Amino acid sequence: MIGVVAASNVLVQYPVGFLGLEEVLTYGAFSYPLAFLVNDLTNRRFGPAVTRRVVYVGFALAVLLSIWLATPRIALASGTAFLVGQLLDITVFNRLRRMDWWQAPLAGSVLGSALDTAIFFSLAFAGDAFMSGPATYFGTVTVPLWVGLAFFDFLVKLGCALVALVPYGALMGWLKPWNAPASAAR
Incomplete structure (x- = not known):
């Protein structure tokens, strides 16, 4: 978890820088969704209490490492977004864990990713002169660059949430699920 977050903060x-994607995507869009897969697999196997501890430890260590690898602003934005997004993922996953196998990880990842993206990009880049410069999309929509990056980053996260169902589904038989008492699943 720490490695995924730290690498994403650098990326x-x-x-x-190819196919004209420089105003659309950063490399972090492709690495960060792994955090949701790790979170969901941990939650499935060990339950919400252990998963929250993993998130808290991952948060603290990733912020410290990210201050060194990235900038303090990105580290703070990432840590805040990570903590809120992952805790939402845990909550949603646990409310849906008894439904069809794919619903809990997909819903948790999508909702957690949406909140994470909004928090991260606004804290990390709003007001930055370069990242707040205008970017035009589809020939007619002009928004600050960071808003466009956030939108397309979220689209990648949606795609990754769907793709992550493959390893999640494959590992379900190997990971024995945590048997939640009826009151703890809420």
């Missing part, structure tokens, strides 16, 4: 500073 989010670098736009994808």
